Amino acid sequence: MPVLRSGSPHRSVRSRATVAGTLLATVSLLVGLPGTAGAAATARAPEPRHPELDWAGSQIAKHEGTNGGALRSPSLAAAVEGVDVSSHNGNVAWSTLWNSGVKFAYVKATESTSYTNPSFAQQYNGSYNIGMIRGAYHFATPDTSSGAAQANYFVDHGGGWSKDGKTLPGALDMEYNPYGATCYGLSAAGLVNWMKDWFATYKARTGRDAVVYTSTGWWKQCTGNSGAFGSINPLWIPRYGSSVGELPAGWGFHTIWQYTSTGPTVGDHNKFNGAYDRLQALANG
Template sequence: MVTRRRILRWLAGPQLLLLGGFLTVPEVEAAHLAGIDVSHYQGGINWSSVHSAGTTFAITKATEGTGYTDPYVYQNIAGMKQVGIIPGAYHFARPGTDPVAQANYFTSVVYNANGGSFSGLLQLVLDLETTDGQTPAHVFAWTQAFVARVLAVTGRPCIIYTGFYFWRDNVGNPNNNLNCPLWLAAYVSEAQTAALTPQAWSGVGWAFWQYTSSGAVPGVAGNVDRDYFRNSGSYPNINNLRIP
């Protein structure tokens, strides 16, 4: 996410140095749906302009740890819904503190920001990109506990946002994806994403793909993360990943 620039060190490993990151939209399958992810770094957003530019979905930062709420989460979710953008929300994981407490905090904020319901939102997102100095075994156990709590509260597992190298080196490269769709961070061509998909999702591939942090979208000031929903294969319909 744009909230942590150090993510660039593990998004694509050596490939990033060769490609220099994508500043334009890479070649992709025509079926993919376009989206963005945002936080307070983008400030106020003109969601009508974002929607008119062809954006189908957007995911806003909601919380971090157990004490931080993004100051724009309420207006972002409301703005998305008002113009017909499919809304989503993410939690920036802090594996150094209690996962259940973080999941409770996250779900409470999102529930309130969505008007006292989870209905219509994309499955809630766990943004997994830092260890807080914890071991891979700890980070995976933490992830399991967080996902289990979100499932208990919302009835749906999380979407996990991560990259190949982080999952391999900092989560321990488990084969178990916890029944969570993958939001892959990889600033490479689409053809290269298969090789950069963590092994836990090797059979299904990514559901969402963040392909740049330097995107430009009407209605958003400055750079913004841009994403695709696969919209084919294992993930043929984005509405299947919305909470009823």
């Protein structure tokens, strides 16, 4: 058997491989390539596994122990009846809802940067065509990508806005994580910054300040009851009871109240806090 000398090809190949491996490891630490230590700091959760089961309020009753059953529409001095829908509602009978007194709708458009509602066109355009004022919302997953990335994805897939008197500003759905850690593995400051990124990007793209959908319980637990958004972003709050209850910090009043998750007709039911002309004003900006 020949003896391998220091200058032999076999030794040279191994040396080159060792050097290459060292360089790759060094670069990986700097840029965070997958499978390296550098990726740990920038690791993201996998994309949503069942986004068709995630809608505004889908996690509220589950985590807060509230009654999501049918509730007779609360009697308010000045309010407009609305619904919110997503793919789990399928094709919606908009004429039935319109005839029952529903005048506005929010439709789930997107989740993370990988999911679009397959029923979006029928729901978003159908509500508009029947005469409703309608808007789109995004189900946030702050552990899968940045706020800016998700805001751009939302705008690019149905979440835009136009001053036609019939389109509400987009809404950001911030609620309990259906896939893991309640607060998406982020600190209170981290979540607040993620939302600031989302809202700033949405406004840069559309010129509008978006609505935020959230419950007081989640907000307290996951943002430290931040007051950073109350003076800017209209509040859409879920509470399945006879009153809207305590509001998150920063908001002196709510704009929309989701008062039941299983109303008498399809979709979750909501009340806009004001007369119809104020709903039109929100649409017009």
